[in-house]
Amino acid sequence: MSSSYYPSASWTMRTLTGALLLLLAASAQQALAAAPENSSAQALRATHQRLSDKLDKSSFGRPVQLDSMETADGLQGDVYAVVEHPLAEISTALKGSAHWCEVLTLHINNRRCSTASGPQGREMLTLYVVRRYDKPIDQAFELPFVYRVASATPEHLMVELSAESGPLGTSNYRVTLEAVALDERKSFLHFSYSYDHNTMVRLGTMAYLATFGSDKVGFTVLGKTPEGQPDYIRGLRGLVERNAMRYFLTLDAYLSAPGPEQADRRQRRWFAAAEQYPRQLHEVDLDTYLALKREDRQRDGASR
Numbered sequence: 001m002s003s004s005y006y007p008s009a010s011w012t013m014r015t016l017t018g019a020l021l022l023l024l025a026a027s028a029q030q031a032l033a034a035a036p037e038n039s040s041a042q043a044l045r046a047t048h049q050r051l052s053d054k055l056d057k058s059s060f061g062r063p064v065q066l067d068s069m070e071t072a073d074g075l076q077g078d079v080y081a082v083v084e085h086p087l088a089e090i091s092t093a094l095k096g097s098a099h100w101c102e103v104l105t106l107h108i109n110n111r112r113c114s115t116a117s118g119p120q121g122r123e124m125l126t127l128y129v130v131r132r133y134d135k136p137i138d139q140a141f142e143l144p145f146v147y148r149v150a151s152a153t154p155e156h157l158m159v160e161l162s163a164e165s166g167p168l169g170t171s172n173y174r175v176t177l178e179a180v181a182l183d184e185r186k187s188f189l190h191f192s193y194s195y196d197h198n199t200m201v202r203l204g205t206m207a208y209l210a211t212f213g214s215d216k217v218g219f220t221v222l223g224k225t226p227e228g229q230p231d232y233i234r235g236l237r238g239l240v241e242r243n244a245m246r247y248f249l250t251l252d253a254y255l256s257a258p259g260p261e262q263a264d265r266r267q268r269r270w271f272a273a274a275e276q277y278p279r280q281l282h283e284v285d286l287d288t289y290l291a292l293k294r295e296d297r298q299r300d301g302a303s304r
Contacts, residue, residue, distance in 0.1 A: 041180050044190060055080070064080070065081070068244070071194065073172070073197070074197050076240065077192070077244025078190065079189075079245065081191075082182065082188055082189075083186065083187055083255065085187055087179055087181035091152055091179075093254065094251070097123045099254075099258070100125055102254060102266075103254045104247075104250060105293075105296065106250040108133045108289060109131070111296050112140065112299075113128065118146065122147075123147040124147065126143065127145065128140040128141070128143075129141055133283060142167075143166055144165075145163045147160075147161055155181060157178065159176070161174070169198040169201035170196065175191075175192070175193055175247070177189065177191050189251070191244070194240075202236070205236065209235050217233065218241030219245065219280060220233040241280075242280050253267075267290060271286050
């Protein structure tokens with residue numbers, strides 16, 4: 001047989017080189033795609049290490065740390081916690097906008113929640129919020145969130161809800177949950193809640209908190225009162241701390257009973273957790289809270 005039937009050495013080398021370059025390019029693309037996810041997980045684990053001493057000595061009676069800040073345009077509250085739930089269990093419970101409706105409506109001021117498909121296939125979640133628990137549902141304002149699972153791997157979960165516009169001069173709402181596994185039964189959570197407000201809203205809220213709401217406090221301890229009691233932060237940071245903690249407790253209560261027939265158990269768990277901090281979070285008695293939530297379920301014909 002003629003040697004022309006066999007490929008030349010140079011042709012073979014070029015083919016192998018091309019295949020190798022394609023393989024390297026594909027590997028590089030995979031590494032680049034995975035890098036943000038891995039770095040996010042690593043960053044959250046680094047935060048856990050940085051906060052480990054505060055978590056061990058937390059005044060909340062459990063490994064929880066709460067931070068707050070006034071941003072350039074609004075407010076932000078962050079809750080960090082070690083929870084007795086495997087990451088796989090958390091991912092199963094908290095992936096899905098319908099699950100988040102069940103989570104968020106545990107909050108006493110959230111009276112209704114619905115899900116829908118939005119533009120470009122995005123998942124939408126609309127929350128109906130009253131300014132006070134005793135206001136009727138027809139006075140609720142709507143918060144239309146875009147729901148997105150930003151990361152869901154065996155090592156890292158990130159769920160984001162964002163709403164560009166809000167009521168009464170507020171905007172740019174951001175709710176984020178991140179979680180990483182610590183071991184087979186524990187996970188580390190970071191819950192962040194933030195929004196922007198215009199100058200008029202900021203001044204109006206400050207005026208209310210300085211007068212009718214002057215007894216409302218947050219969780220950060222600034223020192224001691226003349227009577228030797230903790231001197232808690234007030235004002236705008238106190239406001240965002242109370243709401244961030246309420247929302248974190250909705251997550252905690254839902255994770256304790258994520259099944260579809262567990263609504264009453266979750267509500268009782270949320271209420272009991274909030275009542276551990278009566279100075280900051282007490283508003284109503286248990287019967288009133290359960291009656292409100294029962295009314296919401298009956299009105300919407302829901303079984304959540």
